[in-house]
Amino acid sequence: MPGQWQRRQAGERRPRTVPVCAGPLGEAVHLSRDERATLIRCTRQALDKQGFESVPIVAGVGGSSTRETVQLARDAASAGAAVGMIIPPAYYAATLQQDSSQIEQYYIDICRLSPIPLLLYNFPTNSAGQDLSAKSIIRIIENSPNLCGLKLTCPGRMDKLEQVTALVKTNPEFLILDGVMHDLPAWKEFGGHGTVSGISNIAPSSTVRLWNLCCVENPSLEQQKELREVLNVLSKVDTVVMPLGVRGLKYVLGYLHGYGRGPRRPLLALDEMSGKAVTDVLDELLRQENRYEEEVMTSESWTTA
Numbered sequence: 001m002p003g004q005w006q007r008r009q010a011g012e013r014r015p016r017t018v019p020v021c022a023g024p025l026g027e028a029v030h031l032s033r034d035e036r037a038t039l040i041r042c043t044r045q046a047l048d049k050q051g052f053e054s055v056p057i058v059a060g061v062g063g064s065s066t067r068e069t070v071q072l073a074r075d076a077a078s079a080g081a082a083v084g085m086i087i088p089p090a091y092y093a094a095t096l097q098q099d100s101s102q103i104e105q106y107y108i109d110i111c112r113l114s115p116i117p118l119l120l121y122n123f124p125t126n127s128a129g130q131d132l133s134a135k136s137i138i139r140i141i142e143n144s145p146n147l148c149g150l151k152l153t154c155p156g157r158m159d160k161l162e163q164v165t166a167l168v169k170t171n172p173e174f175l176i177l178d179g180v181m182h183d184l185p186a187w188k189e190f191g192g193h194g195t196v197s198g199i200s201n202i203a204p205s206s207t208v209r210l211w212n213l214c215c216v217e218n219p220s221l222e223q224q225k226e227l228r229e230v231l232n233v234l235s236k237v238d239t240v241v242m243p244l245g246v247r248g249l250k251y252v253l254g255y256l257h258g259y260g261r262g263p264r265r266p267l268l269a270l271d272e273m274s275g276k277a278v279t280d281v282l283d284e285l286l287r288q289e290n291r292y293e294e295e296v297m298t299s300e301s302w303t304t305a
Contacts, residue, residue: 018055019047019055019057019058020058020059020085020196021040021043021057021059021060021081022036022039022040022059022060022061023058023085023196024121024123025198025201025245025246026039026060027246030265030267033075036059036072036075037078040057040059040075041080043080044057044080056083058081058085058119058196059079059083059084059085060085060086060087060121061081061114062085062088062121063089064089064090064091065089066106066109070109070110070114073110073114074114074115077115083116083117083118083119083148084116084119085118086120087123087127088130089106089127090126090127090130091128093129093130096130100132100135100136104139107140107144108144111144111146112144117147117148118144118148119147119148119150119151119175119177120140120150121151121153122137122150122154123151123154131154134156134159137150138163138164141174142167149193150164150176150177151178151196152177152178153178153179157178157187158183158186158187161176161190162190165191165192175194176191177193177195177196178195178196179195180195181195181197181207181234181235182231182234182238184210184211184214185210185231188211188214195207195211197238198241198242199238199242201249202237202241202252202285203237203288203289204289205295206233206285206288206289208292209292209295210231210234233284233288237281237282240278240281241281244274246263246267247268247270250263250269252278252279252282255278256286261275
């Protein structure tokens with residue numbers, strides 16, 4: 001399944017990104033079980049209506065217990081998701097960190113019981129500080145045939161990337177995704193396959209252009225310069241918006257597209273001063289987006305970014 005994300009059939013019409021539902025910035029933790037399924041189902045219907053029936057959906061299915069997470073994976077599969085993405089449960093984080101075999105077994109059990117392939121998502125900021133070591137990740141991979149990839153938004157990403165790529169080099173279907181935009185060129189150089197980044201919701205065309213530039217073999221000086229320029233603009237916005245989490249992202253989406261700017265309680269919308277700090281960095285990004293939008297929409301390239 002994951003390998004299909006990177007391949008393009010002749011004449012097939014596809015969007016430039018794989019949709020992720022109920023991810024860390026999708027407020028899944030504040031949604032009911034039915035709401036999560038509805039979100040996935042509506043995304044599937046929207047894609048199919050636009051002619052993208054073969055495009056897979058990745059759905060966040062992490063819960064607070066093994067039983068809940070397995071049920072969420074089953075719900076996601078029934079609603080049309082092709083792959084689940086699982087962040088470590090946060091509530092008993094301190095206890096889980098006393099013995100790493102607990103979180104390892106958590107992933108092994110869920111992979112064994114899930115009806116769809118799964119991505120392990122290591123994101124300490126949103127899982128009460130839990131940071132899976134390369135050793136734990138490798139143990140999970142070795143014992144979980146249904147694990148199809150990783151997303152790493154954590155300290156030591158490059159070291160973990162190097163160790164994991166050495167382990168899975170004989171399995172080209174296994175995806176290793178980054179979660180930090182400014183790492184993307186190095187991520188690609190050291191064997192990573194793409195990114196799932198919140199900034200892509202704000203700047204999809206620039207994100208795709210950056211990835212396509214990262215994929216150029218023997219780039220010209222002009223292409224190297226363009227890569228640095230695109231990355232610089234994206235990184236500026238990423239630095240301001242992403243530390244604010246879903247509050248910052250929803251504010252920008254509301255500002256640009258008229259969506260609701262307020263997150264679900266207990267989170268509160270940004271105040272006027274914080275909102276202005278966010279919108280002040282958008283002008284350069286919007287100019288870049290306008291520059292690349294038509295180019296990306298007509299491009300034959302395909303990326304997981």
